[in-house]
Amino acid sequence: MLFHVDPLAAEPIFEQIAFQVKGAVARGEMKPGDRLPSVRDLARTLAVNPNTVVKAYDVLTAEGVIVRRQGAGCFVTGAETTLGDAAREKRLAALVERTVTEAYHLGYGPAEVKEALTRALKEVRFPKAARGRSRRSS
Amino acid sequence: MLFHVDPLAAEPIFEQIAFQVKGAVARGEMKPGDRLPSVRDLARTLAVNPNTVVKAYDVLTAEGVIVRRQGAGCFVTGAETTLGDAAREKRLAALVERTVTEAYHLGYGPAEVKEALTRALKEVRFPKAARGRSRRSS
Amino acid sequence: MLFHVDPLAAEPIFEQIAFQVKGAVARGEMKPGDRLPSVRDLARTLAVNPNTVVKAYDVLTAEGVIVRRQGAGCFVTGAETTLGDAAREKRLAALVERTVTEAYHLGYGPAEVKEALTRALKEVRFPKAARGRSRRSS
Amino acid sequence: MLFHVDPLAAEPIFEQIAFQVKGAVARGEMKPGDRLPSVRDLARTLAVNPNTVVKAYDVLTAEGVIVRRQGAGCFVTGAETTLGDAAREKRLAALVERTVTEAYHLGYGPAEVKEALTRALKEVRFPKAARGRSRRSS
DNA sequence: GTGGTCTAGACCACA
DNA sequence: GTGGTCTAGACCACG
Structure with a gap:
């Protein structure tokens, strides 16, 4: 997966990242169990602060799109939405x-x-x- | 037209107002040439800061949905856009x-x-x- | 409402804050529409970094317990859970x-x-x- | 006893293991004196790092749920606690x-x-x- | 190595 | 004034 961000766009960087992950999952480019780039790697690649990537992953975690496991990395979940x-x-x-x-x-x-x-x-x-x-x- | 804002919504109030105007125009509830409530009136009705209404009208003006006419108020222009x-x-x-x-x-x-x-x-x-x-x- | 944190506890500070808010709401000490202390105020009171309070409020926002409105503050929602x-x-x-x-x-x-x-x-x-x-x- | 871990869960693996042991003891599926699987065996079975199993057993030992006997393995002690x-x-x-x-x-x-x-x-x-x-x- | 937490401090947007 | 975003960098916990 290739991600990219536009630091000048109106949309916050963390949302750009989160949405790109969602898009990759929706298009089947990433499947349940697949590992996402590590926070540090992606931050380096995108030339943004690691905390910004963390925030993007936070959003995805809250929505149930990914899970994060300490020491292991971040993974796409197969879980469906938990919303009513x-x-x-x-x-x-x-x-x-x-x-x-x-x-x-x-x-x-x-x-x-x-x-x-x-x-x-x-x-x-x-x-x-x-x-x-x-x-x-x- | 009746507008309303939800003070317990995450969306900024100015966006709520702007989107309601757009929706009203799209649904044909407001037509080109119709006059919008004055900033002061709407601010009083919605119990919000007048500056918030001004900002909403600014956004609509920037998108070409309404025009301000000095001393006369704001008017719906119809569904125009200035984008290429x-x-x-x-x-x-x-x-x-x-x-x-x-x-x-x-x-x-x-x-x-x-x-x-x-x-x-x-x-x-x-x-x-x-x-x-x-x-x-x- | 009075909040307090123990920086030496195993439980992260942001979780301590979030849980105390949840408890206050559950006990009826805070009701829908009530405003929470501002991020800066609470951070000062608890002698923690504002970002820590932000994270606590993030959690509460994600769970639908509160809403945050730029420029206005954070408020207890009356909304029920959106979980299925x-x-x-x-x-x-x-x-x-x-x-x-x-x-x-x-x-x-x-x-x-x-x-x-x-x-x-x-x-x-x-x-x-x-x-x-x-x-x-x- | 059959243990299992969910690699797509947010809970750390060592906690999953420790809690399953506690649950098995509480449900009477393991009784005082029963021997737990060896660290190496369990690590192989669960396909996890042996250090992770060690950490789980450490936690259980600290809580008094199991005891390690040199060269013999780990054994359930029964529902004791060292707390006041x-x-x-x-x-x-x-x-x-x-x-x-x-x-x-x-x-x-x-x-x-x-x-x-x-x-x-x-x-x-x-x-x-x-x-x-x-x-x-x- | 991975993610998790916390601090410190800048600058912007909303009301 | 409020919250929102982003940066920078420390230290800890998991595998």
Whole structure:
């Protein structure tokens, strides 16, 4: 995995890192059990402070995307979200509403938004298992 | 239009206000030419600092959603944007990628994301005019 | 609310702080909407580094116990946990199993453990609302 | 006795091992005088570093759960503790308070916590001998 | 070697 | 004033 950050971007560096990890997992480039770069290594590679990487990994840990084991490293979990259904749906609705509203103000029409979504969905390696509307067991 | 803020939300108040205006415009609840509440009025109504409302209006002005007319107030301009095509495309792709990646980690599958998007698109009053891929003339 | 920390304890300082806040909320000493001491104030009071307080507040934020609003402060949320049922039950079972096992090795019998639990439960101000086995809506 | 470790758990491996031994003793699956697997054997079985097993056994030895006999191995001692009464009481109170506070924030009510405790107590094989509040003579 | 905790102090953004 | 981000660097605990 190759990560990169833009220190001048509005988005905080730690979020850039966290999101790139999430993206790599979603695209199947990293799988459950895979080890992430060590905090020090990644900090060196990205030319940022180790604490910044720690914060990114903190976020991922809190969301259950990775686990950190002292002395061993950080690993992608196979675990699903621990969020409840209500919280999950609320979150998805907020994400989608944000996207649609911004797209509107960017001058896009519904077809274009759908098309962009379809394109983005193709990048993601969803589990083959059928998923109902209800939350995956955790 | 009725606006409201949630003082127990993590999102900054100025963003809550700005996003509500954008949403109202996108849903057709506010139309081009409509006047927004005065800064003082809205600040009183929401029980927030006037500077916070000013900041929200600043953001909307910067994005071209509203215009300030000296002494007359702020008015909705319609869904214009000052961004170039490349920037627009990039922004849309980023929004959609964010949504898809987060949805993946929430345990949703592609069908559910599409469904949520379709639902959200129905709330928005897109202009009837056909829109090409290129930005509307401004 | 009065907080205190023991810098020599095995438990990290940030956890001591976080747990004390949780305890204050559970005992009803702090209610939803109440403001916590500012990061700088609490750091000064406890004679610890502000970043340590930040970390404690980070934990509480991640667990949904408090929210932090830039420029405004940190506030107790009224929100319930966003965890799913499975995760909640697993967590409770782990807590109780830990307690029972340790109590056994401390030489306590079942009656004494139950008694200690009853005593501890009396300190907590549970909501009057009936709670079923299923998760509170969020 | 079968032990196992979860390499994708946040809990340090040595603690996982130590707690499993404690649990096995509490459930009566291991009795005073029983011999534990040798460090080398267990390390091979669990595919972990022998030093990790050593550390787990160290912890158990320090808590009086097992004893090392030179050249013979480690043996379960029974549920002894070297702590004084005050320390024991304090420890139990802390364990129970932790459980109750966390349970509150998980959204559980007093009845559910008691029920969970009762269920957990059933798994443990307490000695038939009556136990007073004071520590068993050692 | 790994991550975990804590300190110290700078600079920015929100209300 | 508040919290948010980032840097720099110390020391400890796990494997």
